[in-house]
Amino acid sequence: TSRLILGKHDAANAWRESILKYSWSCRNNFIVGICFKQWMRLVWKFKHCIDWKEYSFRVGFVSCLSIINSCLSTIEFIIFGNKIRQTIQEVSRNSDKEHPVFILGHPRSGTTLLHNLISFDSDQFYICNTFCAGFPSSFLWFESIGKVLLSRLIDTKRPMDNMKLSFELPQEDEIATSVMSGGISPYFCLPFMRNHEDFHDFFSFNSSTTSKESRETWTQSFLELYSKLKLRSQRNASAQTSCLPGSNEKKRALLKSPVHTSRIQLLLQMFPNAQFIYIHRNPYEVYASAKHMAVTTYPYVYLSVPTEETVDEFIFKQYEILWNDYFRDREMILSSNKRALIEISYSELCHDPMSSISKIYEYFGWNPWSPEFRTKLEDIVCTELRSYKKNEFQTHPREISDEISRRWNDSILQLGYEFCS
Template sequence: MSEEKKTKPKRSSQGPFSIWHGMKISGLYNLMKLGPQLSWTKAGRIALLPPMALYNSTMAAVESLLYGRRIRETEPVAPPIFILGFWRSGTTLLHNLMDSDPQFTTTTLYQTVFPWHFLTTQTVASRLTAAFIPESRPMDNVRVGWDVAQEDEVALCVMTQLSPYLMVTFPYQFEIIRRYIDIEAISEQDRQRWCSALDTLIRKVTLRTPKQLVLKSPSHTFRIQTLLKMYPGAKFIYIYRDPFDVFNSNCHLRQTMATENTLGENPKGGFEDDVIKWYNEGFTSYQTNKWSIPEGDLCEVKYEELAADPLGQMNRIYEQLSLQNVDAMRAAIEPQVEELKKYKKNKFDRDPHWVKEVYQRCRAAYDEFGYPPPNDGQIEAA
């Protein structure tokens, strides 16, 4: 067993609030049709669902009246830049670095939790409710705020319920989680609804801040073909990390995010096998579909190199993708470098059994990305 101190789950500071409080009445109905477990221990969280759904439906109608025509007429400034990579591979670090560049914009936490009406409510509501937002994310030490970059998958889950992020309230129903990871595999009606939601979200964010969007969602790693069809000329950045570090952090992520957002009893672990399966599915999907991305529109980044040399790796990304305004990017990121070095990563035990299991079952990823096998002591201890 490693001597590193294992990171303990944080105590929730979201109180009764969760991702589900951004849905409209129709979304709440769709969620309940799936039959989530409900527990009296989450009574406050559950009790807020109907009034919040009514509020969101009302404000969505107001926003449609005020901005509907302008939203429909708004076009993206340029095809988006999509950040891909399995969960806990460093996508957030890369997202925040890209968002530092003033030529880009992205979806914020407020916009993703309240996608139906942020054009109408964000300016006032985000200030009034800022005190309810935790200082950092529940699964790590990344800063949180209504105005901080957030992945668009949260908004897509709130808008459509066609998202693997259903996992946070169905932690052990893996068939539900898998159902919406590949948009090409769902029904035509659901696919159109999902594509319409992403299109609307991009138009609304562009209307509020008319700049090229940088969107980060690990789920999009499975959706390359769909994104290429929707946004010809889009650029992609794929980030990868040591598979065992990804595995360890994902098990922690599943437990933490379900605890923060479930409507039922808190899960009791046991995600290891599914995390490995899902990791391999994501690896295979990316390796298969990346060849569809035109030359010059894809850049691959190693997390460990980005963390060690953010400026050098960002320079390489900009050069490989032919992105402009490198000097402005450097000026924005240089002041952050020292602070990034001080960032405290989570530390987890390296259970010899799972060290061996991950290496054996994810060997293709180790070989492809050039990570060495675990040392003999860890293998033998298993």
């Protein structure tokens, strides 16, 4: 018994040390784009949850950047404030004329790969890139300068899977909305992992415990981001002399954030003609990849040191929330006459990316591929994807496999995967 206790104690210490080795890192932290007022509110609200001894440097670093972000935001407001307000009003007034596309799926299910591939069709889509997601309060004027000045804030590859990472590449819009709203997002489960349940209401905003104020704050933040991305796309299009007048009006937003999987109802209320692509992956593989991401990526963001058991519970609970909300809304869309949702598997996308993308285009009736898009897609598939090596994970311990089978039972059955024996 004493050996068992010592073994658990050693494992807990090793886990803690593996986290704290990142405590002085300034990289790969999505919070760095937050403004001062929103940041101070968060710090004050969770002041008793922060491990100040371990993370005082990180809090100080983000605090300094938040002051800079507020200054940059003020400049953007002076330059673009009226135009942003006009665009928000236009989008709100004509929401039925907006046709955004949302890529859904649990984290580690292939959403990034799918997002990257479709984003090459720049004739039909505009995106939220990594800089816009990271610094949403100032990108309309600061993007070209900031990409140079702040380049050291991110690695050249993602810590969890070695996929390319740069300010130019597509990124999750929820990163931007999470800091614009002052932490009203499930993404803030990560810095405050020990208190992750405090943020569960922000998955769907449909819970009986979700405040009306939180829902409205998130909605306003998302609408502002959406309008700014549209404004950015219009400006970029007008700067291209080869662009035909009015061609940007045909472009639609291509957005990807796994937490949107819980928000189909809310997003359809905002954009009645939105379309959704749901990508799924074998749940046992999802868990392994999610745990790997928790070990390699989450420590860049932590403001409190969680136990391994807390992180495991977060992985399980997040999957359950996303799946239950999606399955509820899935039936509503599939039973309607609108072609608003298509489902594909990660294995299908990896096996034949060209056919998978073609299938999506045909289903929604999007414009045919341009020669430029086809060439880019073929080049990526034939070079980068073929040479890319996916992570290989060890077999789950029996107790983890049993827990996946028990807690994720419904998704395994509904999506047609086999139970791990």
